[in-house]
Amino acid sequence: MATLDANAKQTGAALTPERKPGFKRGINGPWLIFILLVPSLVLLIGIIFYPVFNTILLSFQSLNLAIPFLNHWVGLANYGKILTNPLFDFWHSVEFSALFSILSTVIAFLIGFAFALLLNQRLRFQLLWRGLALVPWVIPYVVVAYLFFYMFNSQYGIINHVLTSIDLFGWRPFPQPLPWFGGDGHLAVIATIFAAIWNKFPFFTLMLLAGLQTVPQELVDAATVDGAGVWSRLWNVTIPQLRGIIVITTTLQFIWSLNEFAIIWAMTNGGPGNATNNIVINIYRTGFLNESISYAATIGVLWLLILLVFTYFYIRVMEGNTATR
Amino acid sequence: MSKDISQPLDLAISAPDTGEARRNGKRPISIKRVVLYLILAVLLIYAFFPTFWMLSTSIKPQLEAFQDPPTWWPHNPTLHSYQILFADQQGFLTYFKNSLIVGIFTTLLTLLAATPAGYVLSRFRFRGARALLLVILATQMFPYVTILISLYTLFRQLGMLNTYPALVLSFTTFSLPFSIWMMKGFCDTMPTDLEDAARVDGLGRLGVLWKIVMPIIIPGVIAVGFFAFLNSWNELLYALTLTSSPDMRLIPPGFVLTYIGEFQDRWPDLMAASTVVSLPIVVLFTIFQKQLVSGLTAGAVKG
Numbered sequence: 001m002a003t004l005d006a007n008a009k010q011t012g013a014a015l016t017p018e019r020k021p022g023f024k025r026g027i028n029g030p031w032l033i034f035i036l037l038v039p040s041l042v043l044l045i046g047i048i049f050y051p052v053f054n055t056i057l058l059s060f061q062s063l064n065l066a067i068p069f070l071n072h073w074v075g076l077a078n079y080g081k082i083l084t085n086p087l088f089d090f091w092h093s094v095e096f097s098a099l100f101s102i103l104s105t106v107i108a109f110l111i112g113f114a115f116a117l118l119l120n121q122r123l124r125f126q127l128l129w130r131g132l133a134l135v136p137w138v139i140p141y142v143v144v145a146y147l148f149f150y151m152f153n154s155q156y157g158i159i160n161h162v163l164t165s166i167d168l169f170g171w172r173p174f175p176q177p178l179p180w181f182g183g184d185g186h187l188a189v190i191a192t193i194f195a196a197i198w199n200k201f202p203f204f205t206l207m208l209l210a211g212l213q214t215v216p217q218e219l220v221d222a223a224t225v226d227g228a229g230v231w232s233r234l235w236n237v238t239i240p241q242l243r244g245i246i247v248i249t250t251t252l253q254f255i256w257s258l259n260e261f262a263i264i265w266a267m268t269n270g271g272p273g274n275a276t277n278n279i280v281i282n283i284y285r286t287g288f289l290n291e292s293i294s295y296a297a298t299i300g301v302l303w304l305l306i307l308l309v310f311t312y313f314y315i316r317v318m319e320g321n322t323a324t325r
Numbered sequence: 326m327s328k329d330i331s332q333p334l335d336l337a338i339s340a341p342d343t344g345e346a347r348r349n350g351k352r353p354i355s356i357k358r359v360v361l362y363l364i365l366a367v368l369l370i371y372a373f374f375p376t377f378w379m380l381s382t383s384i385k386p387q388l389e390a391f392q393d394p395p396t397w398w399p400h401n402p403t404l405h406s407y408q409i410l411f412a413d414q415q416g417f418l419t420y421f422k423n424s425l426i427v428g429i430f431t432t433l434l435t436l437l438a439a440t441p442a443g444y445v446l447s448r449f450r451f452r453g454a455r456a457l458l459l460v461i462l463a464t465q466m467f468p469y470v471t472i473l474i475s476l477y478t479l480f481r482q483l484g485m486l487n488t489y490p491a492l493v494l495s496f497t498t499f500s501l502p503f504s505i506w507m508m509k510g511f512c513d514t515m516p517t518d519l520e521d522a523a524r525v526d527g528l529g530r531l532g533v534l535w536k537i538v539m540p541i542i543i544p545g546v547i548a549v550g551f552f553a554f555l556n557s558w559n560e561l562l563y564a565l566t567l568t569s570s571p572d573m574r575l576i577p578p579g580f581v582l583t584y585i586g587e588f589q590d591r592w593p594d595l596m597a598a599s600t601v602v603s604l605p606i607v608v609l610f611t612i613f614q615k616q617l618v619s620g621l622t623a624g625a626v627k628g
Contacts, residue, residue: 030451032530032531033445033449033451036441036442036444036445037441037442037445037457039437039438039441039442040438040439040441040442040501040505043434043438043497043498043501044460044461044464044501044502047472047476047494047495047497047498048464048467048472048498048501048502050475051471051472051473051474051475051476051479051498052467052471052472052475054475054478054479055471055472055474055475058474058475058478063478111368111371114364114368115368115372118361118364118365118368121361123362123365129365129369131611132369132372132373133368133369133372133373134610135372135373135376135607136372136375136376138555138603138606138607138610139376139599139603139606140558140559140576140577140599140602140603140606141559141561141577142559142561142576142577142580142581143379143580143599143602143603144375146580146584146595146599147375147378147379147596147599148375150378150382150592150595150596151375151378155391155393156390156391156392156393156395157395158378158395161393161394161395165394198371198372198375201372202372206618206621207621207622210618210621210622211622245622255465255466258468259468259469259470261470261561261562262559262560262561262562262577265561265562265581266561266577266580266581279468279470280468280470280562283470283471283474284470284562284566287474287477288477288566293474293477293478296474297471297474297475300468300470300471300474301471303468303471304467304468304471307466307467307468308463308466310466311463311466
């Protein structure tokens with residue numbers, strides 16, 4: 001995770017580290033570098049770059065696995081269809097992917113941060129609380145999905161049971177059980193995001209807790225002496241100190257959420273209708289359930305382009321931030 | 326950077342503690358502290374309740390899982406769901422074995438490639454290093470479903486669908502770029518003094534790598550390995566697509582295709598299976614937590 005840090009914060013500096021051990025001389029230097037890089041290069045080229053290139057080629061063809069012998073070049077026809085025909089649900093699935101990722105990342109971050117701040121206090125049984133808080137992160141996605149699918153069940157689910165029994169002096173906000181996975185699908189959207197948040201927040205807790213330990217105590221003390229309250233210390237001392245780690249963790253989680261498949265698919269299969277049809281599910285349905293590989297490839301390439309544009313602007317913004325700091 | 330966060334270290338946001346009250350054992354119970362524990366309680370219930378529900382449901386008899394209102398703790402707890410799990414009626418043991426094999430080999434392959442690459446990118450200056458780093462960074466942004474489309478057609482042509490090598494190779498695609506970055510970040514935080522000293526003392530290049538570098542990057546290796554294994558254990562999309570035969574099924578597709586298909590809504594069975602498949606990761610996490618945290622946060626936390 002270190003990882004994104006540097007490039008996010010200061011691309012130039014990170015990519016040309018100054019620290020160099022005494023390896024500069026010696027004839028086997030370049031060869032050693034090469035040999036150590038070979039396994040990664042082979043894998044990167046063989047199972048990432050070649051397939052992506054091949055996917056781009058497929059997007060200009062008409063490959064359907066049911067009738068593979070009819071495959072031929074179609075130019076940009078697929079792109080026209082995907083972008084204009086609402087049957088492909090392209091724009092909606094982009095929208096849902098963005099909504100899902102933004103909401104689940106932001107809320108999971110807030111919960112994870114709150115947890116980290118609390119667990120960073122002196123508490124009794126601290127280790128136990130920390131262990132419990134981190135459990136959701138190590139529960140497999142499919143398990144998370146079915147667990148929440150069961151808890152959100154409209155007839156005998158525990159969540160509906162709790163909601164319908166809320167009774168505030170005669171005011172009952174949910175008199176009827178909610179049809180979580182039916183209706184227009186809005187509730188299904190909430191249910192999937194809810195499950196994702198529960199699974200993701202411990203990642204933030206883990207990372208931010210580690211970050212909090214590096215905040216210099218003198219800074220906090222100094223702020224206290226200056227009369228800063230809890231919120232002021234949090235806002236003016238702690239958060240600026242954690243800036244780097246906050247940027248990295250939220251970015252990573254956001255990217256991972258854009259690729260989310262397991263939790264949503266296992267809970268809703270993208271339904272009801274297309275309500276929870278994110279871009280990955282859209283591609284899976286198009287390419288593998290309907291066997292229209294070339295349409296799926298086209299959606300994939302468009303999605304790749306959107307992400308690259310997003311990444312470009314993201315790096316620009318990050319570099320701008322660093323420059324002005 | 327590798328401070329053990331299990332120690333109650335100094336607080337970041339609360340006022341400095343003189344330590345005197347604590348030593349005398351008469352810490353005043355303030356309202357602040359009560360509120361603190363209250364918020365903690367709410368968050369802990371949120372964090373742990375679903376897991377509790379999974380455990381509680383797994384020991385319910387079939388019918389009790391459908392009751393409305395639900396029972397918080399089963400009236401007649403039974404281990405029946407666990408017993409039939411290991412009787413392997415639904416291929417559970419096969420899925421478990423497959424997931425284990427694919428997970429272990431994916432982890433090994435990822436480590437084999439990412440460890441030397443991360444080290445080289447951290448330590449050596451050479452032509453194209455910057456470009457390579459940028460490319461690997463960009464790869465992390467690739468939607469991996471885009472890769473899957475081609476991998477599927479490729480493996481199909483090669484007759485490699487339903488094989489372990491296809492699963493391991495394809496699972497490596499989404500672990501590798503991130504792992505290289507993680508390894509590089511970890512190596513960046515390691516001082517080079519030892520390596521320099523060993524070189525001066527006349528130790529060969531490979532000797533340095535093996536005797537000096539390997540031991541100090543172990544936490545990084547463990548963190549990367551855990552991540553690769555976790556990813557592999559969790560993977561549904563690739564596993565669902567690249568296998569069709571039940572003999573080659575991994576746990577996630579096994580769940581999707583078995584429990585919600587033929588064995589519709591057998592919640593206690595499903596939850597018992599869920600508990601069992603969560604265990605390996607929980608155990609790994611508990612054992613390696615320290616190395617994991619230091620490996621994960623090595624670069625990110627330094628500034």
